[in-house]
Amino acid sequence: MATSPPADDVERMEFQLALRRRGISDQAVLRAMEEVPRERFVARGFTDSAYADQALPIDCGQTISQPFVVAYMTEQLEVGPQHRILEIGTGSGYQAAVLSRLAREVVTIERYRTLADTARERLQTQGYTNVTVRLGDGMAGAPDLAPFDRIMITAAAEDVPDALVAQLTAGGKMVLPVGPRHDAQYLVKLTKQADGELTREELIAVRFVPLLPGQAREL
Numbered sequence: 001m002a003t004s005p006p007a008d009d010v011e012r013m014e015f016q017l018a019l020r021r022r023g024i025s026d027q028a029v030l031r032a033m034e035e036v037p038r039e040r041f042v043a044r045g046f047t048d049s050a051y052a053d054q055a056l057p058i059d060c061g062q063t064i065s066q067p068f069v070v071a072y073m074t075e076q077l078e079v080g081p082q083h084r085i086l087e088i089g090t091g092s093g094y095q096a097a098v099l100s101r102l103a104r105e106v107v108t109i110e111r112y113r114t115l116a117d118t119a120r121e122r123l124q125t126q127g128y129t130n131v132t133v134r135l136g137d138g139m140a141g142a143p144d145l146a147p148f149d150r151i152m153i154t155a156a157a158e159d160v161p162d163a164l165v166a167q168l169t170a171g172g173k174m175v176l177p178v179g180p181r182h183d184a185q186y187l188v189k190l191t192k193q194a195d196g197e198l199t200r201e202e203l204i205a206v207r208f209v210p211l212l213p214g215q216a217r218e219l
């Protein structure tokens with residue numbers, strides 16, 4: 001992979017300031033956002049906008065989320081250094097890279113082969129050795145690697161997928177956007193109690209591409 005020029009320092013500083021201004025205060029999360037070069041995860045024509053607080057298009061009609069939302073979801077997930085994390089919706093691999101700076105291990109699942117292959121290569125090239133990218137239907141999770149301490153879904157579900165709840169540890173947390181495809185979606189944070197019951201907290205309004213069933217037939 002060709003290496004892109006280092007991002008402008010001023011731009012990177014403004015990026016951090018914007019996250020703080022919007023309320024991100026967890027130092028470890030801010031550091032992870034600082035360490036992962038977003039310009040290496042966006043599509044070629046969009047590197048100039050990599051540090052603007054906006055979602056950007058990637059292949060297969062999908063999007064890399066807005067940096068604030070990446071930071072916010074990461075903060076809400078309350079990740080610790082011993083955690084094993086499952087992410088659904090690899091996309092560019094950016095969110096997985098950010099999570100990998102905070103956790104022991106990240107498993108991420110993508111339904112498009114093109115995106116999974118590109119993200120896997122990109123993460124390997126950049127030395128993110130604790131991330132595993134899988135091609136498949138994330139709604140089914142990764143039963144062979146479960147349970148997970150934390151699960152993040154980065155595509156909007158109409159309902160919380162049961163298979164994923166089953167793959168959370170006791171005390172585990174899941175953050176996901178919930179809502180219909182073209183209507184109001186909001187972030188939900190679930191905590192699995194020791195007795196298996198879920199507590200549910202509604203966070204902020206968001207806009208995500210839909211969580212779709214099955215592996216994509218298109219590449």
Ligand code: SAH
Pocket residue numbers: 062063064065088089090091092093094095096109110111112115136137138139154155209210211212213214
């Ligand atoms: N986290 C990504 C952005 C994700 S966009 C990043 O940091 O770049 C949402 C992604 O979820 C898309 O790539 C879409 O293809 C994927 N997706 C949607 N439904 C899925 C499913 N059932 N299993 C796996 N991936 C899915």
